[in-house]
Amino acid sequence: xxxxxxxxxxxxxxxxxxxxxxxxxxxxxxxxxxxxxxxxxxxxxxxxxxxxxxxxxxxxxxxxxxxxxxxxxxxxxxxxxxxxxxxxxxxxxxxxxxxxxxxxxxxxxxxxxxxxxxxxxxxx
Amino acid sequence: xxxxxxxxxxxxxxxxxxxxxxxxxxxxxxxxxxxxxxxxxxxxxxxxxxxxxxxxxxxxxxxxxxxxxxxxxxxxxxxxxxxxxxxxxxxxxxxxxxxxxxxxxxxxxxxxxxxxxxxxxxxxxxxxxxxxxxxxxxxxxxxxxxxxxxxxxxxxxxxxxxxxxxxxxxxxxxxxxxxxxxxx
Numbered sequence: 230x231x232x233x234x235x236x237x238x239x240x241x242x243x244x245x246x247x248x249x250x251x252x253x254x255x256x257x258x259x260x261x262x263x264x265x266x267x268x269x270x271x272x273x274x275x276x277x278x279x280x281x282x283x284x285x286x287x288x289x290x291x292x293x294x295x296x297x298x299x300x301x302x303x304x305x306x307x308x309x310x311x312x313x314x315x316x317x318x319x320x321x322x323x324x325x326x327x328x329x330x331x332x333x334x335x336x337x338x339x340x341x342x343x344x345x346x347x348x349x350x351x352x353x
Numbered sequence: 354x355x356x357x358x359x360x361x362x363x364x365x366x367x368x369x370x371x372x373x374x375x376x377x378x379x380x381x382x383x384x385x386x387x388x389x390x391x392x393x394x395x396x397x398x399x400x401x402x403x404x405x406x407x408x409x410x411x412x413x414x415x416x417x418x419x420x421x422x423x424x425x426x427x428x429x430x431x432x433x434x435x436x437x438x439x440x441x442x443x444x445x446x447x448x449x450x451x452x453x454x455x456x457x458x459x460x461x462x463x464x465x466x467x468x469x470x471x472x473x474x475x476x477x478x479x480x481x482x483x484x485x486x487x488x489x490x491x492x493x494x495x496x497x498x499x500x501x502x503x504x505x506x507x508x509x510x511x512x513x514x515x516x517x518x519x520x521x522x523x524x525x526x527x528x529x530x531x532x533x534x535x536x537x
Binding site: 239240259261293295296297299300303324326327328329332336339340 | 386399488489
């Protein structure tokens with residue numbers, strides 16, 4: 230299957246999902262219409278789940294995200310949670326001192342049944 | 354009003370940016386860019402900058418989404434007027450203040466004020482729990498709002514939300530929201 234690559238913009242993150250199970254979501258996610266932006270990501274994971282790698286890692290490195298994106302990001306996690314036959318891990322990155330972003334990651338961790346690793350970085 | 358009076362008023366209130374007109378996606382992109390570079394020049398803590406930016410995004414996107422909430426009937430001039438909104442961002446020694454104002458249909462006044470009154474009644478911890486609950490219940494509006502906007506604004510601001518409803522005519526009221534973000 231094809232990799233999914235979307236270049237980031239002022240309001241949308243860079244997306245790099247490859248079929249080897251190495252998934253990256255990086256930048257800022259503050260579009261007015263997040264459903265439209267996230268649909269191809271959700272669809273891609275749906276296809277990937279048909280023939281997934283034994284290990285899948287989603288790296289989330291977001292500087293900002295709006296509440297509209299927060300539901301879509303949850304949908305991405307739910308889609309990953311539904312994959313059988315792959316060990317899925319989430320690596321949630323947050324900038325040092327950004328306790329709001331850490332807390333957001335912990336909220337997802339409490340809702341989603343997947344292992345989350347919280348990684349503090351100097352700058353996203 | 355005399356322009357200098359307007360200038361003086363904005364100066365007195367430490368306004369960084371103010372706008373009145375229709376709210377488009379491109380406008381929001383520009384405003385956010387301007388505010389980011391302004392804040393980069395000011396020596397506020399990164400945490401303050403992040404929170405102001407977050408709250409600003411939610412406040413402005415609220416305006417953007419809710420302006421379409423009602424189908425306005427009437428003369429084109431009248432329609433343009435009711436679709437227009439106002440916002441300002443000001444910065445004092447202690448805090449940032451984000452103020453937004455827009456028309457809302459009388460039938461929506463109750464649901465908006467109930468929502469904010471409820472959020473204001475919650476403690477910090479209850480607000481966190483409420484956010485998590487609303488996030489996980491999976492409902493989402495067509496526009497992708499999901500009802501989290503005001504909750505997130507209240508969480509990030511750490512203060513009660515202040516609003517005012519002013520009746521304009523039998524159909525519309527003007528809704529003003531003031532959000533304060535302390536700088537410490």
